[in-house]
Amino acid sequence: xxxxxxxxxxxxxxxxxxxxxxxxxxxxxxxxxxxxxxxxxxxxxxxxxxxxxxxxxxxxxxxxxxxxxxxxxxxxxxxxxxxxxxxxxxxxxxxxxxxxxxxxxxxxxxxxxxxxxxxxxxxxxxxxxxxxxxxxxxxxxxxxxxxxxxxxxxxxxxxxxxxxxxxxxxxxxxxxxxxxxxxxxxxxxxxxxxxxxxxxxxxxxxxxxxxxxxxxxxxxxxxxxxxxxxxxxxxxxxxxxxxxxxxxxxxxxxxxxxxxxxxxxxxxxxxxxxxxxxxxxxxxxxxxxxxxxxxxxxxxxxxxxxxxxxxxxxxxxxxxxxxxxxxxxxxxxxxxxxxxxxxxxxxxxxxxxxxxxxxxxxxxxxxxxxxxxxxxx
Amino acid sequence: xxxxxxxxxxxxxxxxxxxxxxxxxxxxxxxxxxxxxxxxxxxxxxxxxxxxxxxxxxxxxxxxxxxxxxxxxxxxxxxxxxxxxxxxxxxxxxxxxxxxxxxxxxxxxxxxxxxxxxxxxxxxxxxxxxxxxxxxxxxxxxxxxxxxxxxxxxxxxxxxxxxxxxxxxxxxxxxxxxxxxxxxxxxxxxxxxxxxxxxxxxxxxxxxxxxxxxxxxxxxxxxxxxxxxxxxxxxxxxxxxxxxxxxxxxxxxxxxxxxxxxxxxxxxxxxxxxxxxxxxxxxxxxxxxxxxxxxxxxxxxxxxxxxxxxxxxxxxxxxxxxxxxxxxxxxxxxxxxxxxxxxxxxxxxxxxxxxxxxxxxxxxxxxxxxxxxxxxx
Numbered sequence: 162x163x164x165x166x167x168x169x170x171x172x173x174x175x176x177x178x179x180x181x182x183x184x185x186x187x188x189x190x191x192x193x194x195x196x197x198x199x200x201x202x203x204x205x206x207x208x209x210x211x212x213x214x215x216x217x218x219x220x221x222x223x224x225x226x227x228x229x230x231x232x233x234x235x236x237x238x239x240x241x242x243x244x245x246x247x248x249x250x251x252x253x254x255x256x257x258x259x260x261x262x263x264x265x266x267x268x269x270x271x272x273x274x275x276x277x278x279x280x281x282x283x284x285x286x287x288x289x290x291x292x293x294x295x296x297x298x299x300x301x302x303x304x305x306x307x308x309x310x311x312x313x314x315x316x317x318x319x320x321x322x323x324x325x326x327x328x329x330x331x332x333x334x335x336x337x338x339x340x341x342x343x344x345x346x347x348x349x350x351x352x353x354x355x356x357x358x359x360x361x362x363x364x365x366x367x368x369x370x371x372x373x374x375x376x377x378x379x380x381x382x383x384x385x386x387x388x389x390x391x392x393x394x395x396x397x398x399x400x401x402x403x404x405x406x407x408x409x410x411x412x413x414x415x416x417x418x419x420x421x422x423x424x425x426x427x428x429x430x431x432x433x434x435x436x437x438x439x440x441x442x443x444x445x446x447x448x449x450x451x452x453x454x455x456x457x458x459x460x461x462x463x464x465x466x467x468x469x470x471x472x473x474x475x476x477x478x479x480x481x482x483x484x485x486x487x488x489x490x491x492x493x494x495x496x497x498x499x500x501x502x503x504x505x506x507x508x509x510x511x512x513x514x515x516x517x518x519x520x521x522x523x524x525x526x527x528x529x530x531x532x533x534x535x536x537x538x
Numbered sequence: 539x540x541x542x543x544x545x546x547x548x549x550x551x552x553x554x555x556x557x558x559x560x561x562x563x564x565x566x567x568x569x570x571x572x573x574x575x576x577x578x579x580x581x582x583x584x585x586x587x588x589x590x591x592x593x594x595x596x597x598x599x600x601x602x603x604x605x606x607x608x609x610x611x612x613x614x615x616x617x618x619x620x621x622x623x624x625x626x627x628x629x630x631x632x633x634x635x636x637x638x639x640x641x642x643x644x645x646x647x648x649x650x651x652x653x654x655x656x657x658x659x660x661x662x663x664x665x666x667x668x669x670x671x672x673x674x675x676x677x678x679x680x681x682x683x684x685x686x687x688x689x690x691x692x693x694x695x696x697x698x699x700x701x702x703x704x705x706x707x708x709x710x711x712x713x714x715x716x717x718x719x720x721x722x723x724x725x726x727x728x729x730x731x732x733x734x735x736x737x738x739x740x741x742x743x744x745x746x747x748x749x750x751x752x753x754x755x756x757x758x759x760x761x762x763x764x765x766x767x768x769x770x771x772x773x774x775x776x777x778x779x780x781x782x783x784x785x786x787x788x789x790x791x792x793x794x795x796x797x798x799x800x801x802x803x804x805x806x807x808x809x810x811x812x813x814x815x816x817x818x819x820x821x822x823x824x825x826x827x828x829x830x831x832x833x834x835x836x837x838x839x840x841x842x843x844x845x846x847x848x849x850x851x852x853x854x855x856x857x858x859x860x861x862x863x864x865x866x867x868x869x870x871x872x873x874x875x876x877x878x879x880x881x882x883x884x885x886x887x888x889x890x891x892x893x894x895x896x897x898x899x900x901x902x903x904x905x906x907x908x909x910x911x912x913x914x915x
Binding site: 200201202203204205232235236237238240291294295296297299300301302303304305329330332333392410411412413416433434435436438439442443445446448449450452453454456457459460461463464474476477479482486513514515516517518519520521522523524525526527528529530531532533534535536537538 | 617680
């Protein structure tokens with residue numbers, strides 16, 4: 162409701178904007194009145210184009226840059242405007258960072274780990290297997306030095322990043338038949354990209370990488386046996402449940418995915434300071450609100466999946482989780498040994514993980530494990 | 539680090555401010571240059587006083603309104619300034635809401651549940667025993683209709699509230715001797731205010747209410763046997779560990795305390811729209827950042843308490859947790875039966891709790907309970 166009010170206020174203010182701008186520098190007693198009713202920002206009109214890696218149908222995820230645009234407009238009396246283009250409208254989903262680097266657009270909303278080919282340590286900006294949950298990732302980014310380290314890597318690419326979307330723990334994906342043991346995983350054809358795919362490969366999975374729109378047909382035709390995506394609200398839309406109704410958790414390879422606004426440093430440097438502050442605020446707000454939207458919509462979607470679509474929930478077995486834990490940690494250590502930049506970011510990240518996990522294993526976990534199961538699903 | 543940069547930028551900008559303001563409406567080519575380098579906001583100078591319920595020593599909690607003030611200044615080119623006064627400097631800790639209602643100050647940072655004497659449903663704005671955790675509380679407030687309901691109650695008091703601080707799950711407190719069973723609780727003299735105290739009373743505890751500064755002397759002199767406060771980082775400063783070294787978790791009566799900025803509606807209505815937007819953004823950012831600060835500092839503090847101060851950690855027994863769960867739910871139902879406003883807010887809150895708890899009991903809890911204990915504390 163608050164968001165709707167803000168949007169309405171913004172439309173009202175935009176209508177007043179022209180009048181306000183005309184009189185703001187006009188002097189005389191009426192000028193002050195106009196300024197209070199209308200615009201108090203007199204900076205230059207700035208218009209940006211922002212491309213995203215996601216289709217419009219992922220409305221919470223793609224809603225993050227839309228929300229950033231709304232907040233920036235509200236904080237600058239509409240003088241700094243950002244137009245959002247979903248995946249494919251200007252550039253393909255996985256070329257967002259290139260478009261920002263090349264100056265095709267001023268900003269992009271994407272996951273930094275899509276670009277590990279440019280730098281392996283970008284993975285740590287988004288999240289890695291058995292990594293920090295969303296709340297812990299925010300703490301490391303903002304108060305544990307993580308964002309500063311990540312930004313030092315992006316500077317060489319002419320980009321400054323702002324975390325602006327949290328999904329919570331993603332889910333373990335959809336399997337045609339139950340997988341109980343490591344031997345069930347061996348040879349299984351699963352769509353899973355990124356580092357999660359790397360770990361699954363080490364567990365014997367025949368890893369496939371397919372774009373979102375190609376997954377369902379591949380499942381239906383029997384080309385793959387399993388796939389992962391995001392979580393109940395997003396997964397429901399792609400209909401995997403009708404072919405692969407065994408839904409696994411936890412999504413140990415993506416326990417707290419953080420997506421970023423990647424901004425061209427050239428464009429950033431041209432902004433008035435107040436517009437920069439507005440953009441920084443808007444991104445922090447968007448991270449906060451995106452997670453809230455998932456946390457309201459995911460429970461409803463999961464309930465529909467179970468009660469209307471006959472989905473079976475399964476927890477991954479300890480055998481699978483233990484093997485994945487070992488392989489994931491080994492993988493990260495290997496990356497750190499191979500790349501000094503990776504090691505520098507990883508050491509900060511790992512130091513925080515090793516402090517915060519045992520802390521959360523106490524109070525927070527004791528509360529969660531007593532209270533949450535008290536209400537039957 | 540980002541925060542320090544922002545503060546430095548703000549000082550630099552404040553120094554430029556006078557020059558910027560002088561030329562912003564002067565016309566000619568230089569005016570545009572000055573506007574870009576300096577101030578782009580030409581609204582009225584607004585100065586607010588903000589009182590808090592906390593001493594300066596609680597630097598994360600009291601840091602929330604300080605952060606709000608910094609962000610509001612950054613977002614308005616310093617034209618909207620807020621000066622923060624800790625508890626006792628203008629009004630006593632628990633008279634913050636009165637000071638806002640009476641117009642003594644424009645805003646106050648406090649916990650809405652301190653004022654259940656004015657309206658019992660204010661408790662649900664802050665958090666109740668066995669309630670939502672911090673992440674869930676944000677979701678209910680912003681995307682589940684909770685904040686709208688809470689604001690409808692505060693409107694009658696001439697106030698609009700903005701959630702702006704999250705603590706995570708608070709801790710169960712400090713006990714001179716271990717308490718294992720309900721019989722150990724009976725007759726125990728414990729400092730615990732609010733609804734937590736109400737539930738402890740029902741469990742047979744001799745409940746005491748003492749202000750922060752009076753707790754340690756009462757413990758030391760043997761006037762009380764136990765006390766609760768916030769969590770490791772804040773509790774360490776008060777030194778309870780030296781007298782009552784048994785530290786219990788989880789803090790089931792405060793699993794996700796949310797503090798508020800209470801703003802006088804008269805003052806709010808006088809603000810230019812852009813300043814209102816700045817304040818709303820700043821509060822969402824402050825909630826986000828406060829939790830990150832706790833999540834970085836609490837693990838370090840807990841480690842000091844254990845390794846340097848010999849503190850013994852204990853999980854409350856199932857016997858105590860089960861009895862507290864029953865009493866807490868009964869208490870909330872009684873409140874709902876007795877007050878129609880309480881019922882209206884409670885029904886929204888409970889509907890969300892009953893959806894989100896089983897959801898978190900799946901994926902999120904499965905990840906947490908496998909991964910967090912993997913690292914030894």
